[in-house]
Amino acid sequence: MSATRLLVLGVVRGYGVAHGYLIGNDLMSWGAGEWANVKWGSIYHALKQLTKEGRLAAEEVPPARTDYRITAEGEREFQRLLRDALRRPETRPDMLGAGLALLPSLRRSDAVALLHERLAALESRRDAAREQVAEWADPPHVRELFGLWEHTADSGVAWTRGLLERLEGGAYPMAGERNSPGDPGSWPILKFE
Incomplete structure (x- = not known):
């Protein structure tokens, strides 16, 4: 992409x-x-x-x-x-x-559903990396790579949960909502005098 x-x-x-x-x-x-x-x-x-x-x-x-x-x-x-x-x-x-x-281009319910998909994928990645860390034997330093993947996915999980909480709590005007910058043609063109 x-x-x-x-x-x-x-x-x-x-x-x-x-x-x-x-x-x-x-x-x-x-x-x-x-x-x-x-x-x-x-x-x-x-x-x-x-x-x-x-x-x-x-x-x-x-x-x-x-x-x-x-x-x-x-x-x-x-x-x-x-x-x-x-x-x-x-x-x-x-x-x-x-x-x-471009997040406000989506309806709130769509953004939340997509982010739940992201959350599930990140949790799966984290869990798989955690298993690799636990099971890896030789060479031992490669375990650090799996640890990095686990940590990266885990921080992604935490961030995604936070964004979901904010969106579900009504943060940011989304498509179809009042004052949303997400509807086609809704952006004002700034004119410099």
Whole structure:
């Protein structure tokens, strides 16, 4: 999965209509270059590829700008990527970061269900690593690797439980709720005077 694809689709979706510079400026201001390895070139590549695939529609705006809108196919791809980012623990944190940045795009009940899937997967990973630590014999130092996996999964379990508690307690306006930034076209475009 590509965090850049998810983020680009999410920003276009959020604004309703967005051009490359606006998308890039938002993502860079979020620090996505660090936590999702997003680069300006990868943003424009994603825009071209998503347009070629029919997930974005492009419109030339004189003198030299292209505006993008998400298509129905793009909305399906966005939902698939976002849901996978939240439900599947990955070794690299970029997809989870992208999923969290776009979390309000989901209804609260959907986000909670996906995070419960993530929690179950993390608990399973933790338990499997714990068994490997207990059973591993030779070479003994490899046990440290399994210990790292156990610790990483266990901290993921604790964090996921905390997020679930916050969401179930009503934190963050989610799609369909009042003041949610998760509905398509709901993002205000900041105008600098």
